[in-house]
Structure formats: structure tokens, C-alpha cells
Amino acid sequence: MFSRLYGLVMQWARHQYAPWYLSITAFIESVFWPIPVDVMLAPMALAKPHKAWFFAALATLFSVLGALFGYALGYALWDPVVQPFIASVGYEEKIIVAEQWFKQWGIWVIFIASFTPIPYKVFTVTAGLLQMALLPFIITSLIGRGLRFFLVAGLMRWGGEPMERKLMHYVDVLGWICVGLAIAAYFWFSR
Template sequence: MKIFSRLYRQVMMWAVHRHAPVYLSMTSFVESIFWPVPVDVMLAPMALAKPERAWRYAAMATVFSVLGAAFGYLLGYALWEPLVEPFINAMGYQDKMQVAQQWFSEWGVWVIFIASFTPIPYKVFTVTAGLLQMAFLPFILISLIGRGLRFFLVAGLMVWGGVRMERKLIQYIDLLGWLCVAAAVVAYLLLRH
């Protein structure tokens, strides 16, 4: 099934849309709070479509992601009981929050760097940092470093790979898409216990 190649063509059309930077900024902000789709899904095609703007896009994604992280922190800090906890319970994320709290107790501030740079759901850790009343300035600085490294790496890979990378990506996009789906299912099955 060629689902992912059709999706890729659609995403590339969105990437050159005149409002794409606004969409990237909004996605970066909400992804740090609750949005399940990673920013990279939008950043990569935008950097590939307009490599001369790749660094600007990476900077926008970083700034708006950290602003969203600050908002997520505020939600965890000030609105846990009336707003966040009922949402966590409704979504069945109690186990994820417990894991996040455990990681905070084991690794402290470094868990923010790990969550901001890797595919681990960053949003869980932004809200948890607020709930646990982590020092705000280190939270912001580490988020800025981790998110910046991640988004500038994505943009850099797209600039460096350019047209060659796009040709290879198009050639294998459906296989890669199904491998990602399989990996997500396996990760879900392993982490739900």
C-alpha cells in the first residue's frame, strides 16, 4: 500500500505553502504541551523544500517549542488538579506520568535534555517539571539546548542531503513508513505494562 508516498507528496505541498512558517510555529508550541505529532514531520520537508530558510525554520521551531514547554510547565505547576490531572486520567496517561516522575527522581534535570532531544514524549516532561516544581530557569535553558540541537540537526540533515536525500526518501518512503508504524506498535506493547 502506497499510503506514505501520497502523504509525503501532500506534506511537501504544505511545506511550501505561504503560511507554513505559522503552522510550524503553532505545531512547535502545542507539541510541547499535548500535540502527539512531532515537529520534525513539518520541519524536515520545509527545510528540504526551502534549504535557504532551513536555519530560520529550525530557530522558529526551537523558540516556539520552548515557549510551549514554558506553558506546559505552568499548567503542571499551577493547574494540575483542576485541569491537567483530569485530562491525564481521561487519556489513560497515569502510567506515563508515574514513569516521568520516577525518571525525574533518578536523573533530575538531565531528563529534560533527554526528553527534549530524543523522540520521548517531551510534553509529559514539561508538565511534570511544573508539577514537581523544578527550577524554572534550568528547565528553560536545558529545553532550549535540547530542542535547538534536535531541530538544527534535522534542518542540517535536510540541507546537507538535499535533492539526493529526497530521491532516496521517495524511493523508500512507504517501507520506512510501515517500519515506523511497526516500531510504534512494538513500543506501545512494551511500554503499556
């Protein structure tokens, strides 16, 4: 099952419009999209290692542009647009946690959210809601997102074709491990 999906993803990664898809995904992932950019960036960097740095730069640029849009939503449209949407998807607690993290760690929370798998979108909108200084927000986002995406692209470029063959060999096992971990995490966090 996963090997077929992997083959399809690699085919998409080689598509002529893949950079456009990557840019759109990076932009909307910083606002509301639940699928991380890495899912698109990694196969693209594997499929075309000579363009890995370009793809990482593209992902970084559009992710930060999306973050600015998320910031603007939180800043200017919290009450009429964002808050009702947050309530409808049950993210109220996540916003409260984000606000607490901002109070506790300040700007470092943007770096942590932009580099790690923590939902960056929650912090882009919350930064706007809390009216965080814009220039530090942009600089920290550029550094965090850039480090993350260039690391992913670099690993794929470094691994190249041998990594692609190894991934193809183990993709079904890795896929089922991920499913198992997701189910375990769901039960762990829903207690």
C-alpha cells in the first residue's frame, strides 16, 4: 500500500508544476493546512537533488509569507473571522497554550514552532493576536523555517539515489510504523 503511494508521490515530485504545489503548500501550511511542507519538499529534493536548495528556499519564502498572512489574520480579523473558525475546529485550547508559551518564552516560541513539528500555524495567528513586534517575527520565522527546510533538503540531497532506493525498500514498514505511532499518540493524548 505505502510503496504504491510512495511511487505516486515521487511521480508528483518530478512534475513540472511541483514547485508551484510546494509554494502553495508552504503558504497555506503556515495559516491552516495540517499537512507539513516536508511531505512535499523531501520527495522533490530526492527526485531532483540538483534543485534541493532552490526547493528549500522556495518553501522558506512562501512559508514565511503564509506566516505573515496568518499574523495579519490574528492581528486584524481575530473576532470576526479567526476566533469563530478556531472554535469550529476545536482549537481554543491550542490558542490558550500558545498564548501561555508566548508569555513564558517570548520570541523563542516562534523559533521553536517554525523549526519543530509543533503546529506553526497556531503561533503565526497567535503572534498577530498578541501584536508581537513584526520584524522580530519575520526574522525568527525566516531563520527557523530556513533551518528546517534546508536541513530536510540537505539530507535528501546528501542521501540521493541510494536513499531513494532504500526508502522504496522499507517504505511499507516505515508507513505502518507511522500509522502505529499516530494511533498510539491519539490514544495517549486523548486520555
